Amino acid sequence: MEQRRSFIKDLLQSTEADRNVNVKGWVRTKRGNKQVVFVALNDGSTINNIQVVIDVVNFEENLIKNITTGASISVNGTLVKSMGKGQNVEIQAKEVELYGTADPESYPLQKKGHTLEFLREIAHLRFRTNTFGAVFRIRHAMAFAIHKYFNDGNFYYLHTPIVTGSDAEGAGEMFRVSTLDFKNLPKTEDGEINYTEDFFGKETNLTVSGQLEAELGATALSNVYTFGPTFRAENSNTPRHLAEFWMIEPEMAFYDIHDNMDLAEDMLKYLIKYALDNCMDDLKFLENRLIQEEKNKPQNEKSEMALIEKLEFILKDDFARISYTEAIDILKNSKPAKKGKFQFPVNWGVDLQSEHERYLVEKHYKKPVMVTDYPKEIKAFYMKQNDDGKTVRALDVLFPGIGEIIGGSQREEVYDKLATRIKEMGIPEKDLWWYLETRKFGTVPHSGFGLGFERLILFVTGMSNIRDVIPFPRTPKNAEF
Ligand code: 4AD
Numbered sequence: 001m002e003q004r005r006s007f008i009k010d011l012l013q014s015t016e017a018d019r020n021v022n023v024k025g026w027v028r029t030k031r032g033n034k035q036v037v038f039v040a041l042n043d044g045s046t047i048n049n050i051q052v053v054i055d056v057v058n059f060e061e062n063l064i065k066n067i068t069t070g071a072s073i074s075v076n077g078t079l080v081k082s083m084g085k086g087q088n089v090e091i092q093a094k095e096v097e098l099y100g101t102a103d104p105e106s107y108p109l110q111k112k113g114h115t116l117e118f119l120r121e122i123a124h125l126r127f128r129t130n131t132f133g134a135v136f137r138i139r140h141a142m143a144f145a146i147h148k149y150f151n152d153g154n155f156y157y158l159h160t161p162i163v164t165g166s167d168a169e170g171a172g173e174m175f176r177v178s179t180l181d182f183k184n185l186p187k188t189e190d191g192e193i194n195y196t197e198d199f200f201g202k203e204t205n206l207t208v209s210g211q212l213e214a215e216l217g218a219t220a221l222s223n224v225y226t227f228g229p230t231f232r233a234e235n236s237n238t239p240r241h242l243a244e245f246w247m248i249e250p251e252m253a254f255y256d257i258h259d260n261m262d263l264a265e266d267m268l269k270y271l272i273k274y275a276l277d278n279c280m281d282d283l284k285f286l287e288n289r290l291i292q293e294e295k296n297k298p299q300n301e302k303s304e305m306a307l308i309e310k311l312e313f314i315l316k317d318d319f320a321r322i323s324y325t326e327a328i329d330i331l332k333n334s335k336p337a338k339k340g341k342f343q344f345p346v347n348w349g350v351d352l353q354s355e356h357e358r359y360l361v362e363k364h365y366k367k368p369v370m371v372t373d374y375p376k377e378i379k380a381f382y383m384k385q386n387d388d389g390k391t392v393r394a395l396d397v398l399f400p401g402i403g404e405i406i407g408g409s410q411r412e413e414v415y416d417k418l419a420t421r422i423k424e425m426g427i428p429e430k431d432l433w434w435y436l437e438t439r440k441f442g443t444v445p446h447s448g449f450g451l452g453f454e455r456l457i458l459f460v461t462g463m464s465n466i467r468d469v470i471p472f473p474r475t476p477k478n479a480e481f
């Protein structure tokens with residue numbers, strides 16, 4: 001078997017037939033008769049399978065028997081124009097090598113469709129389905145496009161730490177990092193746990209955001225971004241929350257809130273366009289999948305647009321830009337508010353719930369909405385304070401079907417204001433002295449935001465549960481695989 005391996009994606013696009021090729025992959029289906037067997041082979045390079053034609057007489061009976069759904073094989077053969085329907089080219093097999101069998105009695109992925117819930121339980125094998133192949137190829141494409149977008153825009157990729165001593169969002173939803181012996185904790189004289197004996201000599205946790213460190217980078221490199229895992233111990237068992245998720249956090253010196261909004265809108269449009277330009281086979285598959293899934297739904301739950309149309313729609317129009325105060329007015333005067341249909345009340349001062357965000361986006365504006373200037377009480381300590389004394393220069397970007405996809409702000413760059421807010425909120429200054437110092441030495445107006453990577457992937461793939469767009473989801477009571 002000396003022929004160099006080709007990827008199925010390249011062969012299917014090939015116009016140059018009648019040549020020797022080698023492919024390796026996993027059998028999706030096998031059909032045929034006593035003379036000839038047709039194998040649909042997939043190697044993950046594309047959603048499409050290549051057809052391998054095996055003349056039974058030329059091969060051992062046992063080999064043919066073992067080529068079942070899920071088995072892994074290598075095929076040497078001739079790439080020829082296909083006579084059959086459904087494909088342009090196929091491979092006429094000359095040699096077949098079997099790497100691994102997959103006993104049909106126990107291999108869980110048989111031909112029939114499986115529910116996403118079932119596939120979550122076999123997340124180690126779900127990559128081998130069309131749906132998850134498509135999702136994870138798109139996830140890769142989006143990660144690549146993010147780096148390309150920022151690289152082309154003079155941003156530097158900054159690796160911020162995963163273990164930190166501070167709580168960037170101040171929400172107290174952190175996973176502790178410690179090497180102390182839980183059964184025998186060292187105590188101080190006051191009976192508290194003595195963290196000076198811990199690995200880092202202080203209390204540490206997994207980061208909830210790389211923002212604070214990204215800000216340090218931005219005050220020298222101008223434009224930076226982080227793209228890494230973040231961890232939140234919030235007990236939210238929703239289709240949009242993970243305990244471990246990936247976040248993209250650009251941070252830009254000399255940007256005000258308007259520049260921040262321009263960047264957020266431009267980036268999201270770039271990423272969606274990238275998916276449309278580069279992932280069409282997978283998007284078409286996922287679009288069809290959704291259409292099938294929605295056949296069983298009642299009329300009022302069916303989406304108005306198919307997946308690809310929905311993505312194209314985002315590119316067409318400017319995002320709406322409103323203040324939190326305007327958003328509250330719209331919500332108060334809305335039909336669901338008047339009919340008492342919202343589960344959570346709407347008053348100036350409350351945080352917007354997902355039902356409110358989706359009303360603004362899906363019913364009122366019918367396009368993405370950027371909301372700014374939230375009450376300071378419901379936002380983090382670092383946001384720039386407005387002159388009204390009540391609001392801060394926060395920015396949330398709301399998307400159809402998702403709700404909040406981006407959270408960010410202009411940052412408070414005035415030392416005294418920031419120090420006062422940190423005190424007011426009861427955050428120990430010893431945890432943040434280094435952050436405050438950037439406001440002491442050459443401070444500049446600056447802004448940034450965080451894009452939830454999985455929420456972006458949810459939107460682009462049309463999947464409805466965040467557990468289905470990350471390879472191995474971590475959620476409350478679940479860290480299998
Ligand atoms: O709004 P958040 O909490 O903002 C920050 O962490 C800022 N430090 C970002 C910044 O300004 N640099 O989170 C940002 C985004 C949210 O809009 C959401 O898309 C996503 O991260 N996100 C989650 N995604 C999945 N699971 C969770 N538990 C998430 N929490 C936030």
Ligand code: MG
Pocket residue numbers: 404406407
């Ligand atoms: Mg937020």
